[in-house]
Amino acid sequence: MDDALFANVDWQEIAQATLDTLLMLGGSLAASVLLGLPLGVLLFLTGRRQLLEQRAVHLALSFLVNVLRSVPFIILLIVMIPFTVTLVGTSLGVAGAIPPLVIGTAPFFARLVETALREVDRGILEACQAMGATTRQVVTGALLPEALPGIVAGITVTAIALVSYTAMAGVIGAGGLGDLAVRFGYQRFQTDVMVVTVALLLVLVQVLQMVGDRIVAKVSRR
Amino acid sequence: MITFRSVSKAYGEGAARTTALHPLDLDISAGEVFGIIGHSGAGKSTLIRLINGIERASGGSLVVDGEDVTTLDDDRLRALRRRIGMIFQHFNLLSSKTVAANVAFPLRLAGGLDRAAIDARVAALLERVGLSAHAGKYPSQLSGGQKQRVGIARALACDPKVLLCDEATSALDPQTTASVLHLLAELNRELGLTIVLITHEMDVVRRVCDRVAVLDAGRLVESGAVADVFLHPRHATTRRFVLESEHVDEGERGEDLARADGRIVRLTFRGEATYAPLLGRVARASGVDFNILSGRIDRIKDTPYGQLTLAFSGGDVDAALRELGAADVTVEVVR
Ligand SMILES: Nc1ncnc2c1ncn2[C@@H]1O[C@H](COP(=O)(O)OP(=O)(O)O)[C@@H](O)[C@H]1O
Ligand SMILES: [Mg+2]
Numbered sequence: 001m002d003d004a005l006f007a008n009v010d011w012q013e014i015a016q017a018t019l020d021t022l023l024m025l026g027g028s029l030a031a032s033v034l035l036g037l038p039l040g041v042l043l044f045l046t047g048r049r050q051l052l053e054q055r056a057v058h059l060a061l062s063f064l065v066n067v068l069r070s071v072p073f074i075i076l077l078i079v080m081i082p083f084t085v086t087l088v089g090t091s092l093g094v095a096g097a098i099p100p101l102v103i104g105t106a107p108f109f110a111r112l113v114e115t116a117l118r119e120v121d122r123g124i125l126e127a128c129q130a131m132g133a134t135t136r137q138v139v140t141g142a143l144l145p146e147a148l149p150g151i152v153a154g155i156t157v158t159a160i161a162l163v164s165y166t167a168m169a170g171v172i173g174a175g176g177l178g179d180l181a182v183r184f185g186y187q188r189f190q191t192d193v194m195v196v197t198v199a200l201l202l203v204l205v206q207v208l209q210m211v212g213d214r215i216v217a218k219v220s221r222r
Numbered sequence: 223m224i225t226f227r228s229v230s231k232a233y234g235e236g237a238a239r240t241t242a243l244h245p246l247d248l249d250i251s252a253g254e255v256f257g258i259i260g261h262s263g264a265g266k267s268t269l270i271r272l273i274n275g276i277e278r279a280s281g282g283s284l285v286v287d288g289e290d291v292t293t294l295d296d297d298r299l300r301a302l303r304r305r306i307g308m309i310f311q312h313f314n315l316l317s318s319k320t321v322a323a324n325v326a327f328p329l330r331l332a333g334g335l336d337r338a339a340i341d342a343r344v345a346a347l348l349e350r351v352g353l354s355a356h357a358g359k360y361p362s363q364l365s366g367g368q369k370q371r372v373g374i375a376r377a378l379a380c381d382p383k384v385l386l387c388d389e390a391t392s393a394l395d396p397q398t399t400a401s402v403l404h405l406l407a408e409l410n411r412e413l414g415l416t417i418v419l420i421t422h423e424m425d426v427v428r429r430v431c432d433r434v435a436v437l438d439a440g441r442l443v444e445s446g447a448v449a450d451v452f453l454h455p456r457h458a459t460t461r462r463f464v465l466e467s468e469h470v471d472e473g474e475r476g477e478d479l480a481r482a483d484g485r486i487v488r489l490t491f492r493g494e495a496t497y498a499p500l501l502g503r504v505a506r507a508s509g510v511d512f513n514i515l516s517g518r519i520d521r522i523k524d525t526p527y528g529q530l531t532l533a534f535s536g537g538d539v540d541a542a543l544r545e546l547g548a549a550d551v552t553v554e555v556v557r
Contacts, residue, residue, distance in 0.1 A: 127314035131328040132303035145318040221360045222317050
């Protein structure tokens with residue numbers, strides 16, 4: 001039956017592509033959060049009238065983030081190739097795709113973190129200060145827990161943005177579902193392959209959004 | 223306990239510089255409830271934040287519990303803050319933590335106590351503010367009054383000597399305000415806690431404070447024992463606060479007085495004199511008639527007082543006033 005309806009679909013290849021997409025997504029999401037979270041916290045803390053107000057540092061970080069966010073991802077993919085090779089040994093496959101994906105999304109996530117932290121009531125920070133908390137204690141004990149729903153929502157948005165970025169990473173031979181959709185579905189007019197891959201990407205995005213929303217609801221106490 | 227010497231505070235730099243507090247002197251003694259009253263923008267929050275160093279003074283010296291806040295380094299300042307509790311108008315509880323975890327928070331910050339000791343201390347504090355049954359709830363599940371009680375328990379966690387209250391009852395309804403003020407008065411009595419309370423309501427001052435200072439546009443314009451300031455306000459701002467608390471319109475009162483005949487006199491009774499059947503006796507003896515224009519009998523903290531504005535006519539008014547004056551009644555001739 002499959003053969004009749006999806007004549008061009010190589011299920012083995014689809015399975016491999018799905019796995020590649022999940023690996024790229026998981027790896028780059030983890031690294032983006034690991035890099036973007038501290039960057040977002042730093043952006044927030046060095047901002048105007050915040051705990052570590054540092055105008056110069058804030059402006060420098062903010063500029064760096066803006067530069068990285070204004071470079072079109074497709075260009076980032078290509079200009080990063082030499083750097084990627086020195087970092088992970090190859091610019092191809094899943095491993096080669098992760099560094100540009102991270103550089104492309106970590107600054108975006110950092111901004112989402114900064115925004116989530118700004119939503120935290122200033123009065124809570126004043127109360128922490130009044131209790132004699134150090135800046136580190138304010139961040140770990142109050143700021144991050146209070147902003148957790150916003151941060152989780154930011155992770156969800158970032159993960160979904162990464163899904164479409166992984167498709168573009170096909171251009172530099174990264175593999176994955178998006179790559180299949182472009183190479184077979186678009187370039188060779190194998191519509192059935194495109195339908196299957198896009199459907200799988202849709203399911204992935206739906207699941208990410210749903211899981212993200214569930215977690216946000218669970219950690220929201222307001 | 224707290225001594226301000228020419229303490230001033232300005233925000234901003236250069237052209238944007240605004241003076242929030244002009245140089246002021248203030249002494250707050252250990253164990254008293256000290257009120258600071260002022261309109262919005264008068265500099266109350268600035269003043270109270272100077273005490274625990276959340277704002278740094280621009281000039282002068284400010285000694286709290288033996289240490290000059292204006293010169294302390296960060297570590298010493300944090301140590302001092304642990305000896306000063308603070309509660310807020312909007313409670314400022316951590317919404318992500320339970321009631322018990324909120325109260326435990328300052329203990330965890332301070333370190334030095336193990337889990338069991340923290341749990342025991344939290345249980346005792348919640349018991350003290352009457353919230354034992356709500357330990358596992360989140361702040362969003364509590365009423366305003368309950369939230370402020372959590373705030374108070376949290377502020378008391380590290381056994382402070384001083385409690386700072388920044389408009390702590392301004393977001394509460396009158397009944398809840400009364401119960402929170404009652405709790406503060408109890409804590410002051412039982413723990414010998416020094417309380418600095420800022421507010422824009424004279425009623426709050428009247429109910430719990432021993433002394434009060436009036437702040438107007440960054441200047442201290444009047445201060446003294448609550449009974450003196452409340453019953454005999456001198457500065458225009460203070461008078462307005464007192465009238466506001468009596469729900470009297472200044473203009474209307476003026477018209478009422480203008481319409482009355484005879485000698486207009488304000489009598490102030492304090493303590494036991496409030497309950498003595500003095501007025502009738504004096505009126506009979508001197509043959510004067512009196513007409514009550516306005517009056518109020520209430521309490522300042524624990525002391526009853528009465529204040530009557532009367533129009534005297536006929537008989538020997540001077541003799542009546544002399545006799546009232548001799549009987550521990552403050553007599554002020556209004557007209
Ligand atoms: N962080 C700040 N930066 C600049 N101006 C401030 C700041 N905090 C307060 N002010 C100004 O100082 C004055 C006193 O404010 P505040 O102490 O909050 O008054 P209150 O608590 O009596 O309403 C106001 O004019 C206010 O605008
Ligand atoms: Mg204020």
